[in-house]
Amino acid sequence: MEKDPRLKPAIRVCPAGLYSENEKGEVVLTIDGCLECGTCRLVCGTEILDWNYPPGGTGVQYRFG
Numbered sequence: 001m002e003k004d005p006r007l008k009p010a011i012r013v014c015p016a017g018l019y020s021e022n023e024k025g026e027v028v029l030t031i032d033g034c035l036e037c038g039t040c041r042l043v044c045g046t047e048i049l050d051w052n053y054p055p056g057g058t059g060v061q062y063r064f065g
């Protein structure tokens with residue numbers, strides 16, 4: 001859970017819809033389903049969002065068929 005209100009733009013731009021605002025006005029992030037696109041980092045900046053690509057082999061997995 002993130003509480004910094006400067007993360008609010010991420011609610012609109014995250015393509016996976018992982019950011020939301022709770023009843024207290026706090027920005028909440030659910031990391032499951034992250035596409036690792038980095039959009040939230042670009043929009044919010046690295047000062048308030050410490051975001052890194054996961055180590056090799058632990059990131060997004062695509063399933064076909």
Ligand code: SF4
Nearest residue numbers: 014034035037038040
């Ligand atoms: S990196 Fe993940 S949490 Fe950030 S905008 Fe992309 S999908 Fe959303």
